[in-house]
Every structure is written in C-alpha cells, then in structure tokens.
Amino acid sequence: MAEVPLWAAIPIAAFLLIGAGLTLIGSYGLLRLPRFYDRIHAPTLGTSWGTAAIVLASMGYFSVTGGRPVEHEILLGFFVTVTTPVTLMLLARAATFRDRAEGNPEVPGRPAVADTETTDGDGSPPA
Amino acid sequence: MSATILIVAVTIAQGALVLAMGLAVLRMIRGPRAQDRVLALDALYLDCMLLLVTLGIRTGSAFFFEAALIIAMLGFVATVALAKFLMRGEVIE
Numbered sequence: 001m002a003e004v005p006l007w008a009a010i011p012i013a014a015f016l017l018i019g020a021g022l023t024l025i026g027s028y029g030l031l032r033l034p035r036f037y038d039r040i041h042a043p044t045l046g047t048s049w050g051t052a053a054i055v056l057a058s059m060g061y062f063s064v065t066g067g068r069p070v071e072h073e074i075l076l077g078f079f080v081t082v083t084t085p086v087t088l089m090l091l092a093r094a095a096t097f098r099d100r101a102e103g104n105p106e107v108p109g110r111p112a113v114a115d116t117e118t119t120d121g122d123g124s125p126p127a
Numbered sequence: 128m129s130a131t132i133l134i135v136a137v138t139i140a141q142g143a144l145v146l147a148m149g150l151a152v153l154r155m156i157r158g159p160r161a162q163d164r165v166l167a168l169d170a171l172y173l174d175c176m177l178l179l180v181t182l183g184i185r186t187g188s189a190f191f192f193e194a195a196l197i198i199a200m201l202g203f204v205a206t207v208a209l210a211k212f213l214m215r216g217e218v219i220e
Contacts, residue, residue, distance in 0.1 A: 002130075002187055003129065003130055004129050004130070004133065005129060006128060006129045006132075008129070009129035009130075009132045009133050010129075010132065012133060012136070012184075013132050013133055013135070013136030014136075016136045016137060016139075016140040016181065016184070017136055017139060017140060019140070019177065020139070020140035020141075020143035020144050020147075020177070020181070021143060023143070023144060023147050023173070023174060023177055024143040024144070024146055024147045024150075026147070026170070027146075027147035027148070027150040027151050027170055027174065028147075028150055030150065030151060030154050030166065030167065030170055031150045031151075031153055031154050031157075036160065036162055036163055036166075039154075039163065039166060040166055043151075043166070043169065043170040043173060046147070046170065046173050046174065046177070047173055050173075050177065051173070051176075051177065054140070054177050054180050054181060055180065057184065058180050058181075058183060058184055058192075061133075061184050062184075062189070065187065072192065073180070073192060075196065076176075076180070076192070076195060076196055076199060079196070079199050079200070079203075080173070080176075080199055083199070083203040086203075086207070087169060087203060087206040087207055087210065088169075090206075090207055090210040090211070090214075091162060091165060091166060091169075091206065091209075091210040091213075093210075093214065094162060094210045094211075094213040094214035095160075095162040095213070097213075097214055098160075098161075098162065098213060098214075
C-alpha cells in the first residue's frame, strides 16, 4: 500500500469505516426486521451513504497517490443512486401484488376509487 | 504511520462488508418468501461491489473499479428481471 500523508489518511480511513459500518447496519436490519415491507428499507443505508462514503474514500486515495484528481468513481455512486429506487420500487410493487393476490390481511386491498366507506373496516379487499 | 492507519481501516471495512454479505446470505437462506430472497440478493450484490472497491484501495490498482461497475450493473438488471418475474410470471412478454 502506497504511503499517503497523514492529513489524507485519516479522512480516507474514516470514510471507509463509516461506509462499511453503515452497510453492515443495513444488512443487519435486513436480517432482523420482522416484515418484508420493513426489511426493504434496510439495505438503502448501504446504497446511500454506504456507497457514497466508500466511493469518496476511493476517490481520495487514488487522487492523493496519483497526484491528480481521480473522479471516475463518481460513476459508481451515480449509478447506484439512480438504480436503487427503481429496483426497490419494482420489488415492492411485485410483493404488494403477490400479497394482494393471496388476500394477505396485512396488506390493504386496492384503494377504492370513489369512496372508502364500502370496505368493511378491517382493510380486507372487497370480494 | 499513515499506511498503518489505512491498512487497519481497510481491513476492518472488508471484515464488516464480508459480515454484511454473510447476513444477507442468511436472509436469503431463511426466506421466508421469494421477494425476501430477491431483496437479499440485491443487498449481496451491493456488498460485493463495495468489497471490490475496498479491495481496489488495498491493492492500489484501478481494475477493481471496472469490476465493481459491472457488478453494480448486473445487480440492477438481475433485480429488475426477478421483480418482473415475481410480478408477471415471465420476464419478457
């Protein structure tokens, strides 16, 4: 590993630890949270600041060792930031569709268009 | 001194990321439904991509960045295809 000055090593190390720690917390939440609709929120810790911090650390390290600004890691952060909402929304909609098709009582049925008084109170989908 | 700080930080970060991959695999094994497994696969792709970036910092080579980019793209396509499959029962219609 190349020698970098101390003023650069400390923020790089801090960003690495922050990013990896947030990703670990996100995966722990994925394991621990009780329902699917809770769990789908947990890995976004890793996709937001987990990725951003590790990408910043990588940019800082290669900029200092290379002696010139290196910014191609931004592509990685940009790509993850753009694609995560798309994938998770598709996945959540698929899960909602499956739960509704099975009549799972934890998931409310498709909301009524005209009025909501016709549902019988417990949120079950109309027959 | 600074190299020691960086080595220790990269090692701890890689350990945390491997542990995160293990937790995601545990969720994938445990289920209980298909959407949980797909979500765990997505998290696994992300952890693997970040592990490759930290590996690039450790070895000082720029090749791992391209591997990480490809893994991020594969993860996106895989999760979208699996979500589409869960929704419609087929991927291309």
